[in-house]
Amino acid sequence: MTVVRARLPTQLRDLAGVGGEVELEIVGAVTLASVLETLEAQFPVLKGTIRDRATGKRRAFIRFFVGEVDLSNASPDAALPDGVARGQEALVVVGAMAGG
Amino acid sequence: MSKVRLLVGTRKGAFVLTSDGKRESWQVDGPYFGGWEMYHLKGSPLDPDRIYASQSNGWFGQLVQRSDDGGKTWTAVGNDFAYQGDVGTHMWYDGSSRPWEFTRIWHLEPSPDEPDTVFAGAQDAALFRSTDGGTTWHEMTGLRRHATGPAWQPGAGGLCLHTVLLRPGAPEWMAVAISAAGVFRSDDGGESWRPANNGLRSEGVLPDPDAYEGHCVHKLALHKAFPDVLFMQKHWDIMRSDDGGGTWREVSGNLPSDFGFAIDVHAHEPETVYVVPIKSDSEHYPPEGKLRVYRSRSGGDEWEPLTEGLPQADCYVDVLRDAMSVDSLDPCGVYFGTTGGQVYASSDAGDSWSAAVRDLPPVLSVEAQTLP
Numbered sequence: 001m002t003v004v005r006a007r008l009p010t011q012l013r014d015l016a017g018v019g020g021e022v023e024l025e026i027v028g029a030v031t032l033a034s035v036l037e038t039l040e041a042q043f044p045v046l047k048g049t050i051r052d053r054a055t056g057k058r059r060a061f062i063r064f065f066v067g068e069v070d071l072s073n074a075s076p077d078a079a080l081p082d083g084v085a086r087g088q089e090a091l092v093v094v095g096a097m098a099g100g
Numbered sequence: 101m102s103k104v105r106l107l108v109g110t111r112k113g114a115f116v117l118t119s120d121g122k123r124e125s126w127q128v129d130g131p132y133f134g135g136w137e138m139y140h141l142k143g144s145p146l147d148p149d150r151i152y153a154s155q156s157n158g159w160f161g162q163l164v165q166r167s168d169d170g171g172k173t174w175t176a177v178g179n180d181f182a183y184q185g186d187v188g189t190h191m192w193y194d195g196s197s198r199p200w201e202f203t204r205i206w207h208l209e210p211s212p213d214e215p216d217t218v219f220a221g222a223q224d225a226a227l228f229r230s231t232d233g234g235t236t237w238h239e240m241t242g243l244r245r246h247a248t249g250p251a252w253q254p255g256a257g258g259l260c261l262h263t264v265l266l267r268p269g270a271p272e273w274m275a276v277a278i279s280a281a282g283v284f285r286s287d288d289g290g291e292s293w294r295p296a297n298n299g300l301r302s303e304g305v306l307p308d309p310d311a312y313e314g315h316c317v318h319k320l321a322l323h324k325a326f327p328d329v330l331f332m333q334k335h336w337d338i339m340r341s342d343d344g345g346g347t348w349r350e351v352s353g354n355l356p357s358d359f360g361f362a363i364d365v366h367a368h369e370p371e372t373v374y375v376v377p378i379k380s381d382s383e384h385y386p387p388e389g390k391l392r393v394y395r396s397r398s399g400g401d402e403w404e405p406l407t408e409g410l411p412q413a414d415c416y417v418d419v420l421r422d423a424m425s426v427d428s429l430d431p432c433g434v435y436f437g438t439t440g441g442q443v444y445a446s447s448d449a450g451d452s453w454s455a456a457v458r459d460l461p462p463v464l465s466v467e468a469q470t471l472p
Contacts, residue, residue, distance in 0.1 A: 009159075011135055011136070011157075011159070011160060012160065015160075015163070015176065045163070045176040047179070047180070048161050048162070048163075048179050048180065049160040049161055049163070050160070053179075053180055053182070054182060059159070059160065059161060060158075061158055061159040062159065062160075095159040095160070096159070
């Protein structure tokens with residue numbers, strides 16, 4: 001089991017009732033898919049807010065970063081950078097700047 | 101003494117306004133869900149402290165919130181609005197076929213008979229039902245799979261199901277309105293549907309102005325005691341049906357413009373109807389910069405402007421389709437919200453108005469609740 005840090009945008013933190021980062025206990029490989037599945041299991045209110053419920057596809061205005069690396073278009077099943085698995089870096093979920 | 105609660109949805113959050121039966125001063129609570137588009141909030145007729153709210157935005161999608169204490173606290177309930185079976189296509193603006201795609205819930209209609217049943221009108225047009233207080237949702241597929249569905253085209257605001265009419269004690273009867281497909285009616289509790297657009301004319305909008313479907317219906321309203329009498333604000337035209345939507349006739353009469361969005365009926369006078377004329381579909385503001393509610397006391401055709409307390413110069417706000425409501429006190433209270441953030445209240449059936457609150461984000465919806 002690996003403890004992973006994730007940082008959510010303000011509106012999703014409000015929905016989940018959390019402040020700052022959340023810690024997620026990941027069983028198995030640390031991938032975008034496994035982190036999001038764990039996040040949604042721990043905070044069911046977030047289902048559908050980051051990725052489509054049916055297809056698992058990232059919502060259009062959501063981005064995923066680790067450090068300065070944009071993983072938004074990476075395979076959900078690819079391993080996240082080692083720093084995430086080691087707890088050194090957080091997976092950052094970003095609501096893209098849009099609108100006014 | 102009775103109280104009135106206004107549930108106000110705006111572009112950037114929800115607000116709850118409360119007043120005593122005099123309806124002279126208002127307490128404003130909120131914003132709830134700040135930053136989110138709150139298309140609609142509505143309380144259960146059976147338990148007014150149970151309120152459903154549609155919460156959405158372009159980043160994070162759709163949620164539904166439920167309060168069981170009159171809006172003080174909220175819990176996110178189900179947001180899995182899945183179209184059932186073969187999704188199929190509808191017509192896009194350019195005439196091409198496009199798969200149905202869920203965007204948001206425009207309207208929530210709690211059942212007048214079952215406390216845990218609530219209906220949700222979606223964009224792209226579909227009707228969902230929950231029988232567990234919003235926890236799970238199931239599409240009522242007979243509507244979207246109607247034979248005319250592949251020809252439904254969106255209005256400027258999207259292909260949205262924005263109106264759900266129900267009759268207390270008659271769950272088999274339902275009517276919905278879709279922009280821009282028109283009115284559809286069910287007599288079997290939503291299993292099957294048929295267009296109810298006979299008499300609508302959309303000249304200059306549809307190639308066939310008398311088309312069976314395709315009309316841009318903006319809102320429907322009825323008086324619960326006379327549910328066969330329906331009133332409609334169509335894109336252009338105020339319409340009336342005396343047979344539950346079987347046939348329609350125009351009752352725009354002497355209105356300065358018959359374009360508009362909102363329409364409602366007096367709580368105690370079934371022939372008293374309110375609309376807010378808007379200049380045109382390209383100019384979404386009142387004619388002459390004068391914000392006027394028009395009231396007909398004859399079920400249409402003859403309309404009088406109601407202006408006392410409303411801005412009569414330099415006013416260029418809009419009043420959207422779900423942004424008008426009435427309470428059930430006597431005299432009847434009438435309320436509407438504007439895209440300028442004002443919520444206007446009348447405690448004398450429209451004779452005079454004052455702003456219950458003036459500087460909210462653009463108002464999307466207003467629902468009045470009369471409380472003991």
